[in-house]
Amino acid sequence: MLPASFGLGNMLRQSMNGSDLPSTRLLRTKLLSDGYPVDHNFNVLATHLGVFSFVDNVDLTVLLRYLILSDCCVGNTPNRINPTCIPIPVAPDDPYLRLTGIRCMNLTRNPTFQERGCISNAMPAERYSVTTPLIDLSVVYGFTNERERQIREYKGGLLRAEQRNGLDYPPGTAPVCALNRRPIENACYEYGDAFGGNLLVGVYMTAMWFYREHNRLARKLAEINPCWSDQELFETARHINIAQWQHIFYYELMAELLGRENALKAGIIYDTHGYVDDFDERYEPGVYHEYVVGGRWFHTMQDGRTDLYSNKGEYLGTRTTVDDALRSGILEVNNTEADLTQGAFRQGSHKIDYVIEPDIAERVASNIQAALDLPAVDMQRGRDQGLPPYNQYRKLCGLPTAHKFEDLHDVIFPDKVEQMRRIYYDVDDVDVMTAIYSEKLIEGGYVGPTLFCIMRQNLVQWRKADRHFFEHGDIPASLTLPQLYEVRKSSAARLLCDSGDRVDQIQPRALLRAGRGNEIRSCKEIPSMDLTKWADPQCHPKADNKEHPIKEQEHYANPYLWESYNYDKK
Numbered sequence: 140m141l142p143a144s145f146g147l148g149n150m151l152r153q154s155m156n157g158s159d160l161p162s163t164r165l166l167r168t169k170l171l172s173d174g175y176p177v178d179h180n181f182n183v184l185a186t187h188l189g190v191f192s193f194v195d196n197v198d199l200t201v202l203l204r205y206l207i208l209s210d211c212c213v214g215n216t217p218n219r220i221n222p223t224c225i226p227i228p229v230a231p232d233d234p235y236l237r238l239t240g241i242r243c244m245n246l247t248r249n250p251t252f253q254e255r256g257c258i259s260n261a262m263p264a265e266r267y268s269v270t271t272p273l274i275d276l277s278v279v280y281g282f283t284n285e286r287e288r289q290i291r292e293y294k295g296g297l298l299r300a301e302q303r304n305g306l307d308y309p310p311g312t313a314p315v316c317a318l319n320r321r322p323i324e325n326a327c328y329e330y331g332d333a334f335g336g337n338l339l340v341g342v343y344m345t346a347m348w349f350y351r352e353h354n355r356l357a358r359k360l361a362e363i364n365p366c367w368s369d370q371e372l373f374e375t376a377r378h379i380n381i382a383q384w385q386h387i388f389y390y391e392l393m394a395e396l397l398g399r400e401n402a403l404k405a406g407i408i409y410d411t412h413g414y415v416d417d418f419d420e421r422y423e424p425g426v427y428h429e430y431v432v433g434g435r436w437f438h439t440m441q442d443g444r445t446d447l448y449s450n451k452g453e454y455l456g457t458r459t460t461v462d463d464a465l466r467s468g469i470l471e472v473n474n475t476e477a478d479l480t481q482g483a484f485r486q487g488s489h490k491i492d493y494v495i496e497p498d499i500a501e502r503v504a505s506n507i508q509a510a511l512d513l514p515a516v517d518m519q520r521g522r523d524q525g526l527p528p529y530n531q532y533r534k535l536c537g538l539p540t541a542h543k544f545e546d547l548h549d550v551i552f553p554d555k556v557e558q559m560r561r562i563y564y565d566v567d568d569v570d571v572m573t574a575i576y577s578e579k580l581i582e583g584g585y586v587g588p589t590l591f592c593i594m595r596q597n598l599v600q601w602r603k604a605d606r607h608f609f610e611h612g613d614i615p616a617s618l619t620l621p622q623l624y625e626v627r628k629s630s631a632a633r634l635l636c637d638s639g640d641r642v643d644q645i646q647p648r649a650l651l652r653a654g655r656g657n658e659i660r661s662c663k664e665i666p667s668m669d670l671t672k673w674a675d676p677q678c679h680p681k682a683d684n685k686e687h688p689i690k691e692q693e694h695y696a697n698p699y700l701w702e703s704y705n706y707d708k709k
C-alpha cells in the first residue's frame with residue numbers, strides 16, 4: 140500500500156537515530172500480556188476459517204527455513220552476519236524467559252524474488268509467495284495445473300478420495316507431516332496445497348470440509364445432470380464451492396469481524412439480492428504486505444487449546460493446539476475429527492483483545508524451538524516486509540500525523556503510548572504492527588482503525604480484481620440470478636452439516652457462540668442450496684427451464700446471517 144522502507148542493502152529499517160529498532164520481544168511483553176480470556180461473541184470455528192483464509196492467499200514456506208534449517212541464534216547470540224537472519228533479542232529481565240537463559244529467538248527473512256534471481260538487488264526486497272493471491276480455495280485445489288491434475292479422480296467430477304466410515308478423505312500420503320517431531324498418525328492429506336493444508340488444525344479441518352464439499356456437490360450435480368462430462372461436473376462443483384467460500388468469508392466471517400454496518404459502508408459487502416458488478420480490470424489480484432502482516436492481529440483470538448465435545452454437547456477433553464501443527468493424521472484417530480468439529484462451534488475463541496494465549500506467545504513452534512513468541516514475530520515481519528512506520532499509515536488512513544507520542548492517544552490507550560515512548564527513540568519509529576496490536580477497536584468491529592483501513596483496501600480489491608467473484612453477473616461464466624440466490628443461502632453452519640464429520644445439529648450463525656437467538660438446532664432447519672438451479676436443459680429436454688423471478692420477501696437468502704444487522708437497523 141505504501142513504498143517499502145528498508146535500511147541499506149535491504150536490511151531492516153533503522154530507528155531515526157540510526158540504531159537498530161527496539162526488540163519486538165521487548166515491545167510485545169510491554170504492550171501485550173499472556174493470559175486466558177475467552178471471547179463472549181466468537182467461537183473457535185471463526186479462528187479456523189480465519190487462518191484458513193490466510194493460507195488461501197499466502198504461503199508460509201518461510202517456516203521451513205527457520206524452524207528446521209537455520210540457526211540464527213548460534214550460542215544464544217543473535218547472528219548478525221548471515222543476511223537471511225533476523226533473530227529477535229530477548230532481554231535479561233524478560234518477564235517469562237529470565238530464568239531460562241534464552242536470550243535470542245530464531246527467525247529468518249522471508250524468501251524474496253531477489254533470491255530467486257527474478258529482480259535486481261537494487262530494488263526493494265520483495266517477498267516471494269507461490270499461492271494464488273485470491274479467495275479461491277487454493278488450499279483445496281492447489282495453485283498449479285499440474286497439482287490439479289494430481290488430485291483429480293477424472294471420474295464424475297470428483298477429487299481423488301478414499302472412503303472411510305462413509306466419509307471422503309484425500310489420499311493420506313503427503314510427506315510434509317514428518318516435520319512435526321511427534322509420532323505420525325496414519326495420514327497427512329494430499330490437499331491441493333499439501334504444506335499449507337496440513338499446517339494447522341484450523342486449516343486442515345476447514346480444508347477437509349471444503350474438499351468433501353467438492354465431492355458432495357459433484358455427486359449431486361451428476362444426479363441432476365446425468366449427461367455432463369467429468370470436466371463439466373468438476374468445473375461446476377469447484378465454481379459453486381469457491382462461490383460459497385467467498386460468501387462465507389465476506390458475508391459471515393469478515394462481516395462479523397469488521398462489523399456488518401462497517402463492511403457495508405466500505406463496499407466490502409452489499410445489501411442486495413441482485414448482482415454486484417464491481418469488477419474493474421484496472422485492479423490486479425494480489426495480497427498487500429500490510430494485509431498479511433496486519434491480519435496477524437487475529438493471533439489474539441487463537442486459543443492454545445482445541446476442545447473435544449460429543450454431538451450431545453458433553454465436554455470430552457482438550458488438545459494442545461500448537462502441538463497439533465503438521466499433524467492432520469490425528470483427525471482419524473478414534474473420533475477426533477467429529478469431536479473437534481463439535482468443539483469448533485461450542486468452544487469460545489480466545490478473546491480478541493490485548494492478551495495472548497501463553498502457548499501462542501511463548502512456544503508457538505511447539506517442541507521444534509525452545510521459545511518462540513508469535514506476536515513478536517508478527518512485529519518483526521512488518522520490518523522484514525519493509526512496512527514503513529505507523530505514522531505513514533495514519534496519514535494514508537485519514538488520521539493526523541503524530542508529531543509526539545501523546546498525539547497517538549486518539550486511537551491508542553495512554554498506558555500503551557507511555558510504554559512506546561519509553562521503548563522507541565522517536566514517534567516516527569513506531570512500527571505499524573506494534574500499533575495494530577495496540578489500537579482501540581472501532582465501533583461495531585474487532586479491529587483497530589488502521590487494520591480496518593488495510594483490510595478494507597484488500598477486501599475491496601479482491602472483489603474488483605476477480606472476474607469470477609461470485610456476485611459478478613457480467614461474464615458468460617457468472618452464476619445466474621437464481622444460482623446466486625442459492626449461493627447466498629450458504630453458511631459455515633451448512634458446510635459443517637453437509638461435509639463435517641457427523642454434524643446433525645448446529646447454531647445457524649456458527650462462528651458465534653450459541654445462545655439466545657442463535658440456538659443449536661437440527662441441520663434440517665439450516666438453509667441449504669437448491670442445486671436444481673444448475674439443471675442443464677440439455678440433460679432435461681422436456682423440462683420447464685424458464686427462470687422464475689425472485690420474490691421480494693426472499694430478499695436475504697440466509698436470514699440468519701443478517702439478523703444482527705436488521706436488529707441494529709431497528
Ligand code: HEM
Nearest residue numbers: 186189190193197198199339431434435437441460516520
Ligand atoms: C494454532 C494457531 C496458529 C498458529 C500456531 C499460528 C502460527 C503462525 C506462524 C508460525 C506464522 C508465521 C510466523 C512467521 O512470520 O514466521 C503465522 C503467520 C500468520 N498467521 Fe498464524 N497461527 C495460528 C492461527 C492464526 C489465526 C487464527 C489467524 C487469523 C485468523 C492467523 C493469521 C496469520 C497470518 C495473517 C499470518 C501471516 C501469513 C504470512 O505472511 O504468510 N494465524 N501464524
